[in-house]
Amino acid sequence: MIVLDYTDRRPLYEQIAERFQSLVLCGVLEKDAAVPSVRSLAMELSVNPNTIQRAYAELERRGILYTVSGKGNFVSDVETARKRQETEITEEIRELVKKAREAKMTPERLCELLRRDWNGGQ
Amino acid sequence: MIVLDYTDRRPLYEQIAERFQSLVLCGVLEKDAAVPSVRSLAMELSVNPNTIQRAYAELERRGILYTVSGKGNFVSDVETARKRQETEITEEIRELVKKAREAKMTPERLCELLRRDWNGGQ
Amino acid sequence: MIVLDYTDRRPLYEQIAERFQSLVLCGVLEKDAAVPSVRSLAMELSVNPNTIQRAYAELERRGILYTVSGKGNFVSDVETARKRQETEITEEIRELVKKAREAKMTPERLCELLRRDWNGGQ
Amino acid sequence: MIVLDYTDRRPLYEQIAERFQSLVLCGVLEKDAAVPSVRSLAMELSVNPNTIQRAYAELERRGILYTVSGKGNFVSDVETARKRQETEITEEIRELVKKAREAKMTPERLCELLRRDWNGGQ
DNA sequence: GTGGTCTAGACCACA
DNA sequence: GTGGTCTAGACCACA
Numbered sequence: 198m199i200v201l202d203y204t205d206r207r208p209l210y211e212q213i214a215e216r217f218q219s220l221v222l223c224g225v226l227e228k229d230a231a232v233p234s235v236r237s238l239a240m241e242l243s244v245n246p247n248t249i250q251r252a253y254a255e256l257e258r259r260g261i262l263y264t265v266s267g268k269g270n271f272v273s274d275v276e277t278a279r280k281r282q283e284t285e286i287t288e289e290i291r292e293l294v295k296k297a298r299e300a301k302m303t304p305e306r307l308c309e310l311l312r313r314d315w316n317g318g319q
Numbered sequence: 320m321i322v323l324d325y326t327d328r329r330p331l332y333e334q335i336a337e338r339f340q341s342l343v344l345c346g347v348l349e350k351d352a353a354v355p356s357v358r359s360l361a362m363e364l365s366v367n368p369n370t371i372q373r374a375y376a377e378l379e380r381r382g383i384l385y386t387v388s389g390k391g392n393f394v395s396d397v398e399t400a401r402k403r404q405e406t407e408i409t410e411e412i413r414e415l416v417k418k419a420r421e422a423k424m425t426p427e428r429l430c431e432l433l434r435r436d437w438n439g440g441q
Numbered sequence: 442m443i444v445l446d447y448t449d450r451r452p453l454y455e456q457i458a459e460r461f462q463s464l465v466l467c468g469v470l471e472k473d474a475a476v477p478s479v480r481s482l483a484m485e486l487s488v489n490p491n492t493i494q495r496a497y498a499e500l501e502r503r504g505i506l507y508t509v510s511g512k513g514n515f516v517s518d519v520e521t522a523r524k525r526q527e528t529e530i531t532e533e534i535r536e537l538v539k540k541a542r543e544a545k546m547t548p549e550r551l552c553e554l555l556r557r558d559w560n561g562g563q
Numbered sequence: 564m565i566v567l568d569y570t571d572r573r574p575l576y577e578q579i580a581e582r583f584q585s586l587v588l589c590g591v592l593e594k595d596a597a598v599p600s601v602r603s604l605a606m607e608l609s610v611n612p613n614t615i616q617r618a619y620a621e622l623e624r625r626g627i628l629y630t631v632s633g634k635g636n637f638v639s640d641v642e643t644a645r646k647r648q649e650t651e652i653t654e655e656i657r658e659l660v661k662k663a664r665e666a667k668m669t670p671e672r673l674c675e676l677l678r679r680d681w682n683g684g685q
Numbered sequence: 686g687t688g689g690t691c692t693a694g695a696c697c698a699c700a
Numbered sequence: 701g702t703g704g705t706c707t708a709g710a711c712c713a714c715a
Contacts, residue, residue: 263448267714282422300404304437308430315426326629526666544648548681552674559670633699
């Protein structure tokens with residue numbers, strides 16, 4: 198369910214957090230569903246429990262998970278995850294538009310590239 | 320001409336490299352134009368010369384600058400910078416599409432947001 | 442009568458204890474009234490009996506409940522609960538004043554905010 | 564400048580973060596001032612560098628510090644600290660009002676207690 | 686068993 | 701030298 202990419206420059210905890218965000222968004226993890234315990238996931242991924250804890254802490258900060266001490270971590274809400282994702286999308290759009298302008302690209306061309314990736318993508 | 324943002328989490332050398340890429344793209348720096356010497360730019364920006372060195376090395380790696388030993392660093396040409404920028408744009412589009420799909424956005428909606436940012440932006 | 446908030450970071454036993462204190466204060470639980478047995482309340486709230494045990498132990502420590510072996514737990518009296526509440530209020534005032542001073546707030550402003558919350562609150 | 568209270572139930576990193584927030588608010592630490600390096604403060608307080616890092620990360624999250632990788636941590640802005648403090652004050656007022664209502668206290672009485680603490684306090 | 690905090694210590698990128 | 705990430709492992713409160 199979670200695959201770590203050690204060649205990725207992003208830290209492990211960030212990859213893990215992003216993956217859970219996706220799993221909540223795609224409906225695999227529903228509201229109030231328990232995510233794996235810090236220790237069991239650490240075992241499964243062969244990483245230190247602290248790394249999982251950091252990923253979960255980040256997701257809690259984003260409002261995607263909530264922690265019940267002594268019980269485990271649970272999914273807050275799909276809507277929160279969706280809002281977070283949209284915020285990220287807005288930020289990425291801003292960067293992309295800035296770069297496209299610099300490359301003297303038209304918005305039409307940019308949308309065309311985008312649609313092409315959408316259709317050709319996985 | 321170059322403004323560093325110390326609150327930006329990206330390393331200084333990367334901010335500097337990006338800025339030079341933009342300056343080449345927008346035509347301020349033309350083919351074969353000399354960029355400031357490592358020392359003088361380090362002085363001007365109040366940063367360690369190593370930081371400038373690293374930025375220039377990165378730009379050389381991208382083919383945007385070339386070095387003439389004993390003379391300094393010079394702009395290769397605009398086309399190289401444009402190609403590099405387009406590569407970055409392609410990669411960002413890929414990420415953006417992936418995120419938008421996860422958020423169950425349509426390509427139409429994504430293009431709309433993009434156009435809106437384009438028009439509302441600076 | 443008792444609603445647990447699993448997203449609250451405070452431990453469950455503390456939420457339960459606080460709720461009983463409120464119920465005594467507002468007169469729902471009168472002097473010498475029996476509170477639910479550890480087992481039945483644990484069933485009702487779907488929590489571990491240890492959690493209820495701990496909540497009752499805490500309330501006994503505060504003098505709000507007393508235990509009759511083999512019979513159950515009972516409310517001491519309203520006055521004890523009120524004194525406890527006032528102690529808590531005094532402590533919170535101390536913290537609040539400390540923070541307000543640091544924020545260079547005047548006592549008038551603080552009282553104004555307090556009255557506004559009082560009137561706008563539930 | 565920073566004193567840790569090991570009898571305090573709050574974690575060390577939280578005490579450290581709160582202390583820095585106060586130091587920014589009272590003007591001891593001004594905008595863009597450097598705070599001690601993670602390692603030096605860890606030495607000074609005889610705690611693990613990770614504990615300091617966590618405190619600084621929390622302050623960065625609150626917008627009170629910003630990090631320049633390889634250089635150190637710096638104060639963002641006094642205004643940000645003040646806003647944060649006011650948010651905390653608002654939350655504490657809400658709790659306090661809730662408790663005072665339960666104790667059947669009048670707002671006048673509550674304000675009186677508050678003023679008394681303000682004048683009698685340090 | 687579960688998360689929270691903390692220590693000790695390593696290795697890395699960046700300045 | 702400075703922060704960022706990660707490991708290994710301990711001890712605690714809570715359920």
